[in-house]
Amino acid sequence: MLLAGAASAALVYPLVQGRELGRPLWALALLAAGPAGFLLFARLQKRRPSPLVAPGPLANRAYTGGILVAVVFFAAFTGLTLVLSLFLQGPLGLSPQGAGYAIAPVALGIAVTAGPAGSLARRHGRTVIQAGIALTAAGLVALAVAAGAAGGVHDGWPLVPGTLVTGLGMGLVVPPLFDVILAGVDDAQAGSASGVLNAVQQLAHAVGAALLVTVWSTFTDHGRTASAALAGTALVTAGLLAAALLLTVRLPRRARP
Secondary structure (H helix, E strand, O other), rough: HHHHHHHHHHHHHHHHHHHOOOOOOHHHHHHHHHHHHHHHHHHHHHHHHOOOOOOHHOHHHHHHHHHHHHHHHHHHHHHHHHHHHHHHHHOOOOOHHHHHHHHHHHHHHHHHHHHHHHHHHHHHHHHHHHHHHHHHHHHHHHHHHHHOOOOOOOOOOOHHHHHHHHOOOOHHHHHHHHHHHHOOOOOOHHHHHHHHHHHHHHHHHHHHHHHHHHHHHHHOOOOOOHHHHHHHHHHHHHHHHHHHHHHHHOOOOOOOO
């Protein structure tokens, strides 16, 4: 447990504080130590007579591939939402309520597609996840185009098409993702595997927020306008989702019944 906590801290702390500290070498080394710590944790769990995490799912290629998809997707989800909020309330000067209204198309899109996503996944399996990730990435590209337009963004309206499409894609992914990932896990180990996924989701939220805020801040530090920095961050996030889309080939083909 201490090793998992230390690995989490090694991932998050350099992302949060590295920019203010001038990105020293020890921070980069600490960042690299995070994934190594999780790999060591997984190996040690296989040797323990009473492991904290059942080792069976960790040896399952479909399950570990699903963990990677979940990490990248939820990191992108949380990180970009936070960057959008900072952009709207900072450079654009909107109130918290106004920023909430500007981000509302994301929630609206999720509400539209989340309802049928579960039944669609039971019929079409991982294809629904792949379509959702692709649609989310397309929405982020549209968001980047709007933010990067000449003159920049002066209110939330130009961002609405991109945020709406992003939400539609997210709604296809979030409800069925765990059911698809757990489809390749034995019933006896499903509880432990589900617990690991929930813990991974929380870690992904923290890493995504730290990573994408750092990306946005780095763009602004190098002389880009806030709108251009948002565009660049959206494209980086779309790139992360493209990597997640490639990883979905490791997911089980059907969702857990």
